[in-house]
Amino acid sequence: MNNLKISIIGAGNIGSAFALGLQKSGKILPENVMVTRRNLEKLTTFSEFGIQTTADNREAVRFADVVILAVKPYQAEEILAEIASEISSEKIIVSMVTGLKISKIKAIVGNHVFAFRAMPNTAMATCESMTCISSEKNCPKEIATRVTDLFSAVGETELIDEALQEASTILGASGIAFALRYIRAATQGGIEIGFSARTAQRIVAQTVKGAVSLLNERGEHPEGEIDLVTTPKGVTITGLNEMEHQGFSSALIKGLTASYRKIEDLK
Ligand SMILES: NC(=O)c1ccc[n+]([C@@H]2O[C@H](COP(=O)([O-])OP(=O)(O)OC[C@H]3O[C@@H](n4cnc5c(N)ncnc54)[C@H](OP(=O)(O)O)[C@@H]3O)[C@@H](O)[C@H]2O)c1
Numbered sequence: 001m002n003n004l005k006i007s008i009i010g011a012g013n014i015g016s017a018f019a020l021g022l023q024k025s026g027k028i029l030p031e032n033v034m035v036t037r038r039n040l041e042k043l044t045t046f047s048e049f050g051i052q053t054t055a056d057n058r059e060a061v062r063f064a065d066v067v068i069l070a071v072k073p074y075q076a077e078e079i080l081a082e083i084a085s086e087i088s089s090e091k092i093i094v095s096m097v098t099g100l101k102i103s104k105i106k107a108i109v110g111n112h113v114f115a116f117r118a119m120p121n122t123a124m125a126t127c128e129s130m131t132c133i134s135s136e137k138n139c140p141k142e143i144a145t146r147v148t149d150l151f152s153a154v155g156e157t158e159l160i161d162e163a164l165q166e167a168s169t170i171l172g173a174s175g176i177a178f179a180l181r182y183i184r185a186a187t188q189g190g191i192e193i194g195f196s197a198r199t200a201q202r203i204v205a206q207t208v209k210g211a212v213s214l215l216n217e218r219g220e221h222p223e224g225e226i227d228l229v230t231t232p233k234g235v236t237i238t239g240l241n242e243m244e245h246q247g248f249s250s251a252l253i254k255g256l257t258a259s260y261r262k263i264e265d266l267k
Contacts, residue, residue: 001027001149007064009057009079011035011043014096015070017125021154023049025127028153036060061086066150068118069095069105076100080108087113094118094147098169099267102136102162114143118151119168121176129155130175132168166267170259178255183208 006028008015019035022028030050035043036057043053054060061067061083071079076097087093089112095105096118105115116139120131131151135144144159151157160168183204190200214225230237 001153002029003032004028004066004146004150005032005034005064006066006068006150007034007036007060008068008070009036009060009083010069010071010075011037011046011053012070013122014120014124015068016046017122017129018068018070018096018120018154019046019051021124021127021129023051024125025153028150034060034063057083058086061091064091066092066094066147069093069097069100071097073097073099077104077108080105084109089113092116092143092147094150096120098173098263099166102134106136114139116144116147117162117165118147119165119173120151120155121173123176124154127154130172131155131157132160132165132172133157134160134162134165166263167260169263170256174259178252179208 006022008019011019015035015037019033022033023030031052034052034054035046036054037043038055040053040055046053052063057079067083067087069076069079076095077100087109092114093105093109094116095102098119100117102115102117106113109115115136117134118131119133120129123129124131129151131154133144133148133151135147148157148159158168183201186204187197187200190204191197195203211222211225214220215222218225226240230240
């Protein structure tokens with residue numbers, strides 16, 4: 001994978017996170033990554049890492065084996081039209097743009113190229129993303145593997161049906177914000193019961209990391225792990241039940257489904 005050349009068109013929040021994660025992973029040479037945006041001054045940090053920068057999207061497409069599209073949805077079609085003539089059949093295009101269908105990408109750039117959708121989250125920057133990837137129906141396995149290997153460099157991947165891409169946007173990409181809000185709220189509670197903000201956040205963040213490690217390493221259902229820390233008539237179950245009386249699980253599910261309704265409305 002070291003020799004694979006990647007161009008990221010639109011190095012904003014998520015495009016930058018990807019470039020930084022690839023750099024951190026060490027699996028792609030910095031000189032094999034090119035990032036673009038119109039405001040080149042904001043790409044200075046990348047140049048310092050040895051990552052190539054340009055404001056010319058067509059140059060970036062010529063450079064790359066894999067072209068990543070990471071611009072806002074309303075910018076995507078115009079940029080695809082701009083780069084279409086540079087996308088030869090040996091290149092792969094991967095769109096991280098919310099809502100942009102594979103059929104739409106191919107309608108603009110042509111049927112000769114393999115197109116994918118990928119929905120990562122900003123934890124790509126620390127190589128801990130969850131990226132849900134969809135390919136077109138007849139994509140050869142080795143091409144799909146090239147794309148999943150690339151995203152595996154910056155976290156975990158899951159191949160999903162394209163019809164689930166909006167759901168993955170909510171659960172995985174927006175999910176970063178939902179998880180961080182839990183951490184912030186728990187930290188606020190921690191301050192109220194005696195810790196400094198800094199210590200409370202450290203305790204909460206490591207506790208969340210520990211909870212995730214229990215699920216990942218032991219493969220149990222979350223409720224099984226909860227049973228292990230809830231003594232009959234004890235303090236944990238008292239707090240947990242109070243959270244549920246106040247609508248904890250319900251609020252989360254309602255928030256997720258509200259986000260999902262919103263993304264479906266935007267289609
Ligand atoms: N943020 C997330 O957590 C996340 C997660 C998954 C997917 N996504 C998706 O990723 C896409 C980008 O989101 P974002 O949050 O990263 O947005 P963003 O921060 O606004 O990044 C978009 C970037 O595109 C650049 N751009 C605009 N027009 C361009 C052009 N003609 N040529 C080259 N670059 C251009 C902009 O820079 P200039 O203005 O300097 O050109 C900007 O830096 C969206 O479609 C979003 O749905 C985001």
